[in-house]
Amino acid sequence: MALSQDQRDQTERRIRAAIDRLLAGQIPPGGACDVKTLAREAGISRASLYRTWGHLKDEFEQRRAAAWAAGHQPDPREARIARLRDLNQRLTSKLARTHTEFNQLKERHQLLLSVLAAKDNELQRLRRELGTFPAPGPDQGQGDNGHGRHPPAPALMSRQAQGRRPAGCPPGSSASMTAALIGLGKHRFSGQDQPRLGDYS
CATH class of the missing domain: 1.20.5 (Single alpha-helices involved in coiled-coils or other helix-helix interfaces)
Incomplete structure (x- = not known):
């Protein structure tokens, strides 16, 4: 049965209103921003939308594509x-x-x-x-003579001190030894050869 002009206008208004709602993100429960939901929201069959209102379906799809291209997902x-x-x-x-x-x-x-x-x-x-090198012996590093003993000290008295015993002091007496030590000190500070104690014994 053919629709009257008034019915056609009402149906077109419902379809456009449904398009606006869907593109605005007002998606009904169980629906989507697609042609199937558009027909259901407009109160018409999908076949009628394709056959009678095809130009509105095309308009819906074009506006939806433009929204997607602009980064908006309804x-x-x-x-x-x-x-x-x-x-x-x-x-x-x-x-x-x-x-x-x-x-x-x-x-x-x-x-x-x-x-x-x-x-x-x-x-x-x-x-x-390193394990192949011999271990150091007990005599290594203990002195210049290799036996850990320092070289003998020089003679304490030189022959310059000979004959300096006080008169009347026999060799080996206390007075003789005292005189020898006094002479030793004098020679030590004067830089002369040091007398040897053995010369006064």
């Missing part, structure tokens, strides 16, 4: 799907980079282990070489 579910898809792509790229970095670190770890093993082998070789 359907919250589609927007959420788009966000999740973008997040999945970013996480996939990050996982690939992490896998690459892990392989690089693994190769570097193996290289460092090889270097460490080589250094350890070198250390063991040096220890073996």
